[in-house]
Amino acid sequence: MAYTPGYEYDVFVSYASVDDFNLIDDGDGWITELVELLDRMIRSRLGGGDNLNIYFDRHRLASNHGLSTLLDAVRQSATFFAVASSAYNQREWTQREIAEFCEQPDYTNRLFAIEYLPLLPGERYQSILETRKRLAFWERDSAFNVEQTLVRGSATYRARCTQVAQQIATQLFAMRFGSAAPSPGAPERDPATQLTRPSAALTPAAAATPAVTAPHAQAVRLVVGQTAADMEDDAERLKAFFADLGYDVTYLSEIRQGGADFKADATEAMAGATLFVLPIGTHPGRRPKDLPDGYYAAQLDVARDTATPTMVWRRPDVSGANAPVPKHGALIDDDTVIAATYPGFVNQVRYLLEAAARAISAAGKPTSGYIFINADQLDRAAAEHLQDVFVTIGQDTAVPIYDASPHELREDLIERLCDCDTLLLLYGEVGLRWVRAQLSMLSKMRPHMSARIKAVCIGPPAGKSSNLGFRSPDLQILDLNPDWQHSPILDLVNRSS
Template sequence: MSFLDQYQNDIFVSYSHVDNLADMDGQQCVSMIVRQMRSILKQRLSRDGVEIYWDDSHLRANQVVDEALQAQVASSGIMLAVTSPAYFDPDSYTLKELEWFLQQPGAGDRLFVLEVLPVDNENEMHPEVFTRKRFQFWQASGGAVGTPMILDPRHDRQPYMTALTEFCGQLRERLVGLKKEAGGIAPGSAQPAEPAATVLLCQTTDDLEYERGQVRSALQQFNIRVLPEMEYPQGGKEFRQAYEADLAEAGMVVQLMGRAGGRMPADMPNGYLSYQCDAAISAGKPLVAWRHPEVEPSEIENSVHRAQLQRAEVITCGLESLKTLIVKSLEEQKRPAREVRSSLIFIGADRTDMPLAKELLQALSKRGLPVAVPIYEGTPDEIQEDLTENLIDSDSVIFVHGAAPTKWVRSFMRRLSRSLADRSGPPDCTAMIKAPPPKSEGVNFSFPNLQIIDCTDGFDVERIISQMELKL
């Protein structure tokens, strides 16, 4: 019995029999995937599981078989194309199956692609496969050549099960969606709880699919709806339309970044990563951009991607810390706005620049404004705690870059960037005062709406105050 009442088969598996040839141990790749997929979906949907059709008979090339197979394709809710170079052989039956399926109304939203081996020349792909996100089910072998190899549970048990479980999660979501569209009630989903929040988990490069799956799973455990529900079509115009539709529904956008910059189509010259971040910021959506501490921007050759990794919004932490940060930030969004109070100004400065900071503190204090500067007495934990609280609670953040090394300034800006997740909104004023001595190089670090006041020719407090965009 199928899960979808409106279809005879829930899933039709289209694959090349070449990819299911037994290896030296007698294992068959596609057979193993289908068995595991059936078990995982049965656990996630109902005791009856799903009806999966796949032809393992090797019978082909006669009209009766053609008609029977075409009927099975037409009566299937989802097609799973298990692709490889052999799948796109012009004489293969797989392309016939794909065309038969695509003739059905709404078939484009019901096609999933599991890539067991990559194609050397993407121009050989069917357009419907080329223009959509393909779920990678292979990894490059070690060594200089890096030959693609199908994931094998005998040697790659954890990545194999992680990839298959994540993929089955996407299949489950689409199956449940199709059942709801037909007016049915999905087992276990009769009265779903209202999502606690909606997060748009941006498309990323293939090397981060595992981390993206981990973040998705973690958020779903907190009843957080994660978009996209289906992978985006590839290609500038189509991608933008699908992404912007999800962006309108999202309460937060999360972008994972790795060493690879990803594809840059002609109508999206800076690539998918840059576009997604820029669109989120333009739409006024809270953005959490992340890279692992092991990814060092200075080692990235591609200048566009290197600049992307150095954006002010990018935080650097472990994957578990990222999950916690996202959930915490979503909880903060639900809290009532803080009570309006008179503006608190925090002046950040390294020890070497504290005399200049205190000079500015005195001038602002005379105007009746609450002002704070860092403390450098106490335990390291007390000093850091005080700094964090000031960055979160201050309405204006000013920092002095005089004799302090550039490394201190960059560290301060990173800490300020991380504090945004704990604030109810960005500071009213964020300013950097470039104090003597003159600097030969910049800090190479941007921050949204950062005001830079150049006083390297002389630290004039009154001139600084007159130029700062403070709410006095």
């Protein structure tokens, strides 16, 4: 019985047995230890995962573990985890295993791969691994100019294991429960499982956006900042996590270094970016001669100059008092810096990116073409009057329903707000407080709305100020006095068309 419904196994581990030897002592092999650690990490991320069932054949050469048995297990597995290497690339059984999995429907999001060691010079992967992202579990030893497999216990090894566990747990959770919606009042969860509501550090519009799988993720661009050594693992985890979700991610540690070159490349990366995130720790990082204030300050300067939305993050236990440079300590303690756990911060970033992706998706939807006239009961007659005017010129319109339960009223209002092409908010007999409440609701619903035109229409009685104390870049204010004149609305619609 597996954690994932409909499957016998949750994860099939595909590897070359020759790679499963201990790099340090006579204990368990490297892959065996890796699988044991991933098993614990995935279970933790699935809230226990008592039914988690990983198929890991530790006796691959034994006569009772023939190829047909392995291929049956592949077909009965929810996900496939390949430990790639030259040996993996050259073994018939491993090639048959991955080929069998790729015959399954919707295999793309269910296949995960790491690289035990890089291929030999001139060698290419024979399978789909050639074009798949493979998380490197090796690093180059500059002293000896040779690639070495990461050793268990190192910070980089654990960070890479965490990435893999998060990715697999995310997929298994989605396959078990479908889209993971946030639970009201639920405690903070790991981003690999269930999303929760972000903290108050986010804007109200972003905080109110429900979490769903992001459409048009590739149209959203995330820039992850360059950090000092104490935060590199977290920055790399952020990069890998969101790249695996399908977002376009730029990591500033991978651009040219040095003052002028770094600033030029960072400016290019941030131009038009959806979000810039910068993890910071107590170490201030490098301060070359041409960047006397350091890379942290340089990146924040570029973000400000390019008007890129920015989130600076530190862990709750990081304090400016422990920073060796007072200026860096002041940055750590700045009120704009988000103090959160890593999972909590990832949740916040993911909420923002998903909201941006939904906004792009809504902008690309064909418009419904109708005008929604949102009016309180006090201005119902005016709304129906404007409806009559628009009907005579062949324009579809809608007004709120007034005779229904509060739940039905709200459901209908949300549906109209999301679906209309033009939104008119009537400010007549009703008070300003009602108008401001509606505007606040529109701000929160912005990612879901497809309306090209939004306008507050001020009508009788005369004497009301056009200053509503609420501004939005795409909101128009129209004066329809003295008697709910419709010509300003028609002019606005025609100009926008």
